[in-house]
Structures are given as C-alpha cells and as structure tokens.
Amino acid sequence: MTHQLTRDQARRIAVRAQLLDADRPGDVVGIAEQLGAIKIDPTATIAPAEHSILWSRIGSTYEPAQLSKAVESDRLLFEFDGAFRPVSLLPLMLPGMRLWPRRENTRAWLAANDRFRTEVLARLRAQGALLATEIPDTADVTIPPDGWYGANQVPHMLDFLQRQGEVAVVGREGRHRRWDLAERVYPQGLPEYELHEAERMLGERRLQAVGIAKQKSPWTPVGEAGEPATIEGSKWKYRVDPEAITALEQDEGGRVAFLSPYDGMLFDRPRLKEIFEFEYVLEQFKPKPQRVYGFFAHPILMGDRFVGMLDAEVDRDHEVLRVNAVHEFLPFEAEEDEMVRAEIAALAEWLGVSVSAW
Numbered sequence: 001m002t003h004q005l006t007r008d009q010a011r012r013i014a015v016r017a018q019l020l021d022a023d024r025p026g027d028v029v030g031i032a033e034q035l036g037a038i039k040i041d042p043t044a045t046i047a048p049a050e051h052s053i054l055w056s057r058i059g060s061t062y063e064p065a066q067l068s069k070a071v072e073s074d075r076l077l078f079e080f081d082g083a084f085r086p087v088s089l090l091p092l093m094l095p096g097m098r099l100w101p102r103r104e105n106t107r108a109w110l111a112a113n114d115r116f117r118t119e120v121l122a123r124l125r126a127q128g129a130l131l132a133t134e135i136p137d138t139a140d141v142t143i144p145p146d147g148w149y150g151a152n153q154v155p156h157m158l159d160f161l162q163r164q165g166e167v168a169v170v171g172r173e174g175r176h177r178r179w180d181l182a183e184r185v186y187p188q189g190l191p192e193y194e195l196h197e198a199e200r201m202l203g204e205r206r207l208q209a210v211g212i213a214k215q216k217s218p219w220t221p222v223g224e225a226g227e228p229a230t231i232e233g234s235k236w237k238y239r240v241d242p243e244a245i246t247a248l249e250q251d252e253g254g255r256v257a258f259l260s261p262y263d264g265m266l267f268d269r270p271r272l273k274e275i276f277e278f279e280y281v282l283e284q285f286k287p288k289p290q291r292v293y294g295f296f297a298h299p300i301l302m303g304d305r306f307v308g309m310l311d312a313e314v315d316r317d318h319e320v321l322r323v324n325a326v327h328e329f330l331p332f333e334a335e336e337d338e339m340v341r342a343e344i345a346a347l348a349e350w351l352g353v354s355v356s357a358w
Contacts, residue, residue: 003229003240010212010231010275011304012251013244017211018265019057020301022252028066029076029086031057036209037083038067039262042175043284045296045313046321047351050084052260052298060350072171078186079169079177080162090186092202095195097165110160112141113153120157121166121181129170129180132158199223209264211244212275219268234274254303256343258310261296278306293327300326302336310344314351321348323358 005013012021019025019034031054032038041049055062067084071077077084080093101107110117116139123135132154139153149155158179161167168185169177193201203223207213212229213220215237222239229240259265261282266272273279280299283291294311301307309327314320326340348355 001227003227003245004232005212005229005240006232007234007275008304009248010238012248012254013211013240014265014271014275015254015301015304016247016251017209017241017244020254020257020259020265022255024059025057026061028054028058028062028070029074032070032077032084032086033088034209035264036089036205037085037264038077039083039260039264040079041082041260041262043261043296046260046298046347047314049260049262052258053263055347055350056257056259056263060346062350075185075187087187089202089205091190091193092198092205094165094190095193095198097163099195100163101160106160109141109143109156113139113157116140116153116157117161120154120161124167124179124181129178131173131176131178133176200225207239207241208243210268210271212238212240213268214271214274215239217268217271219270231275236274254301256339257301258298258343258347259301260298265301266299276304276306280306294324297327300340302339307332307336308340310340312344312347314353316353319353320356321351321353322356326358 015021017034019031025031025034038053039049043049046052047055050067051062051064054067067077071079071084076087078087078090079085101110119138120135124130132152135154135158137153139157142151142153143149143156145151158167162169162182165182167179168182170180170185171178200223203221203225206220207222207225210220210222212231213222215222215228224239226239226241229238231238261284266280269280278299283293284296288295293309296313297309297311299306299308300310306329308329311324311327313322313324315322321344323344332340344355
C-alpha cells in the first residue's frame with residue numbers, strides 16, 4: 001500500500017518526528033532515542049548547538065547538567081562523530097565501524113602509521129583517559145592542515161580509531177574531548193548483528209527520526225524502511241514511518257520553535273525545500289556583505305511552516321540577549337508576532353538574561 005499524503009500532512013509528520021509539535025518532551029535521553037543524534041557544535045551566539053537543540057524541544061525546564069549526566073554519569077548517551085547518540089544505536093553501528101575505512105587513502109595513512117596507532121592505544125591502556133594534547137604525535141606520515149585540523153596528527157588518529165570502534169570519548173574538559181579505550185567506555189554484552197541486519201535497523205531508526213524521507217536520499221538513507229508514500233504536488237517517491245501516519249490522528253497542533261542552524265530538522269536540505277518550501281542556507285561561512293539574515297540566524301518554525309529567521313546573540317558582558325532582527329518571510333499577523341515575542345522572552349529567561357528592544 002502506498003500512502004497518499006498532502007503537503008500539510010507530510011510537514012506535520014516531519015515536525016512531530018522531530019519533537020517540535022505542541023507536546024513537548026521532558027527527557028534528554030528520550031529525545032536522543034527519537035532523534036538518533038544531537039549535534040555538538042561550540043558556536044554559541046545564543047547557546048552551543050547541543051543545548052539549543054534540547055531547549056527547543058524541552059523548553060525552560062532544560063538544564064545543561066541533564067545532558068552531562070546522561071553522557072558522563074549514566075552512560076545512556078555516547079559521543080560519536082560530532083554528536084551525542086543513544087547507546088541503543090551502538091550495536092547497530094558497530095558492524096559498519098569494524099569495516100571502516102573504505103577509502104583507500106585513509107587505509108594507506110593508517111597502514112603507514114601503524115606504529116603510531118599502536119603507541120596511541122598502548123598509552124591509553126597504560127595511563128587511562130587522556131586529552132589529545134597529552135598524547136605525543138609520532139606519526140610517520142602526515143595529513144596537511146585543512147582548516148578543521150591543524151598539523152598535529154593525534155586528533156586524526158583518535159578520530160579514525162573512534163570510527164573503527166577502538167577508542168571512545170569518555171568525557172570533556174570544556175570543549176576538549178577526553179579519550180579512552182572503547183572497551184572501557186562502551187557497555188559490555190551488547191547484542192550482535194550481521195551487517196545487513198544492522199543497516200536495515202539503522203534505516204528504520206533514521207526514518208523514525210524524520211518521519212518521512214525521500215526513498216533514495218544521500219541525506220537521509222532509510223533504505224526500504226517504513227512504507228511507500230507520495231506527497232501531493234511532488235514527483236518524489238517517499239518512505240514514511242507507519243507509526244507517524246497513525247499519530248496524525250492524535251496531532252495536538254504546533255508551536256513556535258527557534259532552531260539551531262545545526263538542528264537535525266534542517267539537515268536534509270532537499271527535503272526541506274520540497275516539503276516545507278524553505279531553502280535554508282547557513283550564512284556562518286559567508287563574507288559579511290553576502291549575508292541576508294545574519295552570521296548564525298536561527299530559522300523560526302511556527303506550527304508546520306518556516307516563517308522567518310531570528311538573528312540574535314547573547315552579550316554576557318551586559319547580560320542581555322541582543323535581538324538584531326526578526327526577519328519575517330511574510331508579515332506576521334498580530335497573534336504570530338505575539339507568539340514569536342513570547343518565545344524570545346522564554347529564551348532569554350532560560351539563558352538568565354534580559355532582552356534588548358528591537
């Protein structure tokens with residue numbers, strides 16, 4: 001059976017899957033279980049991405065300590081590839097990690113630096129958790145600096161070993177990761193899956209997180225998960241989470257949400273344009289004269305539509321949230337303006353600052 005959906009239904013499915021509807025969740029781990037990943041990024045014009053993402057779901061009762069506890073004390077979340085993920089995903093990821101890397105140039109670098117790799121693992125085994133700066137760089141072959149990585153090869157090796165499931169992030173000191181052997185960080189006795197079964201289950205989890213996705217999408221690879229669907233006015237073939245179809249009947253409506261530029265809701269840009277008619281461009285890396293909405297403007301979701309962009313930043317010296325602009329795609333009606341202003345006030349209260357006039 002192919003589900004035939006209107007654009008309105010497709011948008012509501014996507015919003016609800018991302019926990020951005022009126023029914024706010026209250027549990028950090030539950031959010032991670034649904035979303036699959038909570039992006040980590042230090043850019044904090046308002047707050048770091050991981051905290052903005054959780055605040056946009058939970059609201060004013062969210063405290064950063066809740067995330068730290070889930071990761072570092074309860075070990076219900078783990079850090080991998082720039083995101084916090086639920087431990088329930090780890091058994092599904094391990095079969096693919098054991099086959100990494102697939103690129104020949106990465107294989108060649110690891111082979112050329114086998115002595116370096118052995119030394120890093122031996123140091124962690126002997127000394128316990130370490131920062132990258134506490135591990136000597138003894139690489140024989142180097143990867144040139146590229147803007148993301150410097151000349152030190154230790155971060156490269158640690159990231160590669162993490163992708164192979166040999167090391168893991170055990171915690172952070174500020175924004176710096178502390179590493180240890182994966183066997184001392186990850187839970188023991190996890191279920192074992194063959195690669196094809198793990199990939200199938202990962203597809204199901206990805207579809208759960210987005211609700212609906214293009215059938216063949218490099219942005220959201222869901223494979224044959226879910227059920228086929230079409231969307232009125234779109235030529236694409238989709239896969240939809242059947243539970244999301246059922247949940248349409250219990251839809252409690254929408255609300256206003258400010259989304260971090262690194263929010264998972266914004267990740268699949270083609271889907272965003274096709275379903276929401278929203279062509280999102282992150283202007284962080286654009287020269288200032290080319291920016292339309294601001295360095296790190298947050299898209300404004302109202303119900304199931306993107307209605308504008310919030311350009312704001314926290315000034316900690318003066319304890320104020322400076323609202324540089326609220327860009328309205330179409331002029332807000334009085335009620336819409338009131339809702340946006342109320343959410344800005346709630347954001348400032350959560351941050352513990354006042355709001356500048358705009």
